[in-house]
Amino acid sequence: MSSRTENWPPADAEPVGPHPDAPAPGTELSEHYAECFGCGHEVELGLHLRSAVADDMSVVSTFTVRKDHQGAPGLAHGGLLACAFDEALGSTVGNLLRTPTVTARLETDFVRPVPVGSTLHIAARLDGRSGRKTYVSAEGRLDADDGPVALRARALFVTVGVDHFTTHGDPDAIEKFRQTAEAEAAAAEQRGWDVNP
Numbered sequence: 594m595s596s597r598t599e600n601w602p603p604a605d606a607e608p609v610g611p612h613p614d615a616p617a618p619g620t621e622l623s624e625h626y627a628e629c630f631g632c633g634h635e636v637e638l639g640l641h642l643r644s645a646v647a648d649d650m651s652v653v654s655t656f657t658v659r660k661d662h663q664g665a666p667g668l669a670h671g672g673l674l675a676c677a678f679d680e681a682l683g684s685t686v687g688n689l690l691r692t693p694t695v696t697a698r699l700e701t702d703f704v705r706p707v708p709v710g711s712t713l714h715i716a717a718r719l720d721g722r723s724g725r726k727t728y729v730s731a732e733g734r735l736d737a738d739d740g741p742v743a744l745r746a747r748a749l750f751v752t753v754g755v756d757h758f759t760t761h762g763d764p765d766a767i768e769k770f771r772q773t774a775e776a777e778a779a780a781a782e783q784r785g786w787d788v789n790p
């Protein structure tokens with residue numbers, strides 16, 4: 594018996610391709626915010642996900658499970674694994690479609706235990722889009738791109754305006770985010786010049 598959402602993506606979803614300004618396949622993605630629990634380097638106990646564009650539709654991420662991430666002794670906490678998938682899926686939508694989105698629904702299947710010390714290799718893929726709704730799914734494999742499947746996830750992300758963050762978020766944190774984004778954009782432009790002088 595399966596409790597997963599059937600008909601994925603839903604019938605009204607249309608195929609979706611990358612935004613013209615999406616980073617090219619092979620690009621390593623930087624953290625989107627230094628204080629993000631999923632990817633930020635300033636969060637000592639965070640997940641520190643690292644991601645790269647695999648192809649026009651996919652992003653691959655890695656998450657190494659540390660002692661701080663335990664639920665049962667020696668095993669990763671399921672909620673943190675779901676968090677890792679939220680980050681990987683959100684990064685896929687945000688980077689490939691270049692749109693601000695938030696998770697509206699996240700569905701996770703835990704297939705096998707994930708021990709402390711193992712690295713999850715998460716491959717996430719755009720599945721379709723319907724208006725503001727983007728459907729994306731991912732698979733997480735243990736310790737290698739072709740390792741055994743440990744988790745599968747599906748999510749719906751909804752595109753929001755900047756006012757979502759300015760209305761509900763913290764102004765100081767938003768300012769810090771803006772500065773990081775500007776610095777990253779400048780660094781990316783510089784890297785482009787280095788490659789194509």
Ligand SMILES: CCCCCCCCCCCCCCCC(=O)SCCNC(=O)CCNC(=O)[C@H](O)C(C)(C)COP(=O)(O)OP(=O)(O)OC[C@H]1O[C@@H](n2cnc3c(N)ncnc32)[C@H](O)[C@@H]1OP(=O)(O)O
Nearest residue numbers: 625679680683684687688691692693695696697698751753
């Ligand atoms: C710019 C360049 C970027 C650069 C690159 C950046 C990279 C960046 C990486 C980020 C990586 C972070 C990854 C972590 C991401 C988070 O953790 S986000 C935090 C967790 N999520 C939230 O806090 C969201 C809280 N929820 C909300 O704010 C609101 O419910 C929402 C989701 C914005 C929707 O509200 P709304 O705007 O009023 O829209 P609403 O009409 O209710 O829903 C829109 C549609 O979605 C459907 N929908 C909404 N919720 C659901 C649901 N739960 N189930 C099914 N359908 C739903 C509605 O039925 C509706 O469908 P249609 O009627 O259009 O067919």
